[in-house]
Amino acid sequence: MMKPLAELADDLAAGRTTSQELTEAALARIDDPAGEGARAFFKVYHEAAIASAKASDQARQHGVVPSLLAGIPVSIKDLCDVAGEVTHAGSIVRQDAPPAREDAPTVARLRAAGAVIMGRTNMVEFAMGGLGTNDHYGTPKNPWDRKTGRVPGGSTSGGAVSVSDGMAAAALGTDTAGSVRIPAALCGMAGFKPTARRVPTAGIFPLSRTLDSVGPLAPTIQCCALVDAIFAGEAPREIIPQPLQGLLQGLRFAVPKHLVLDDLDPDVSGGFERSLSKLSAAGVQISHIDFPELARIPVINRIGGFSTAEAYALHRDVLDRAGNQYDRNVAARIRLGETWTAADYLDLIDIRAEMIATAHQRSSPFDAIVMPTTPIVACPIDEVADGDVWVDRNRQYLRNTIVSNFLDRCSLTVPCHDPGAAPVGFMLMGEAMADHRLLQIGAAVEACIRPSPE
DSSP states (O other), X not given: OOOXXXXXHHHHHHTSSOHHHHHHHHHHHHHOTTSSHHHHEEEEOHXXXXXXXXXXXXXXXXXXXXXXXXXXXXXXXXXXXXXXXXXXXXXXXXXXXXXXXXXXXXXXXXXXXXXXXXXXXXXXXXXXXXXXXXXXXXXXXXXXXXXTOBOOOSSXXXXXXXXXXXXXXXXXXXXXXXXXXXXXXXXXXXXXXXXXXXXOOTTBOOSOTTTOXXXXXXXXXXXXXXXXXXXXXXXXXOSOOSOHHHHHTTOXXXXXXXXXXXXXXXXXXXXXXXXXXXXXXXXXXXXXXOOTHHHHHXXXXXXXXXXXXXXXXXXXXXXXXXXXXSOHHHHHHHHGGGGOOHHHHHHHHHHHHHHHHHHHHHHTXXXXXXXXXXXXXXXXXGGGOSHHHXXXXXXXXXXXXXXXXXXXXXXXXXXXXXXXXXXXXXXXXXXXXXXXXXXXXXXXXXXXXXXXXX
């Protein structure tokens, strides 16, 4: 069972455990040949993690505890620069790239907060996909129905599995169209996508300079709020300052009638409707609203939108000389950007700005827009071996989450499935730069709808 960061911090403060013990336990899970460590991690910092844990324990003995995350194991996505290391971004193409000169700011902030970095996690090559598959380094299996072997969601696939399997207590992920929230939802945990400008993306290998954001995957929204504050260079704050019932009472949530409820599988529709009923009973006002702009987003992005245009600009030279080394599905998606003209790109910038303004007018009367995180649960890995199926499933998983990225919003997901059933995510979308308010609301929602312990 995933343990919240606050409980781990309390255990450390009370002397019930040590950072070294937590780190050794996480390493044992990573190294377990029967587990998913070899597929979840691209690189494991065995010696450095133990050394960091010992240093944390010694510092604590002298009263030096830089944050609640001090001494707690975390993982970082293979997109992140680490000083002296090559950033592979889940690919074999970058094996000869020069090593990073310094840590990405988010990695440096984790170190300054005292976190123990366990290693770099596996991911979809160049973050280009929502399924979590990687033909180069293997695909970590979803913790649910592991016998079948289901997709973990992507692109932060290894990050999600590192948390679900106790190989880390939280993970650094990135989200361009859902790459934090999809794996969090499919693996049964919380995930937070901040308003992109709040957290620096420097030192993170880019997919889309317009849409990329950096966010945490963790057991709860409270955990996500702690890690997000560290990523953003802010002081962590208590996000539920009043009783839960008082916070939910009178909140207004909007459910869009367009796009996000289409073609839901029974597990997802059941979990979402039960959650709405629970929230309504707790005093939340639920309204179903017209939001036709959402239906335009898949049409606008039918050839990939900002992600493919900006990724192609970055990869075009390498594709020309080493395209056969890319995952075929990833290469095909990036090459869609080849058809873009400068006029197309400028038109997209204007269309997005117009839609952001219109969407704000529709959503501003509400405390959050809510929807299922993904329309379907985790599918078998074998099912998406066929390229056409991969493309279709990828589009399904990204459909709802990309809304927040395109509209420049903050967004989060919390679990809402029945105990033992397929994990299902309940997603909330806030206004741009209303991240702290959304985290507060999300924590209250999570406490209301989360699955009961089995």
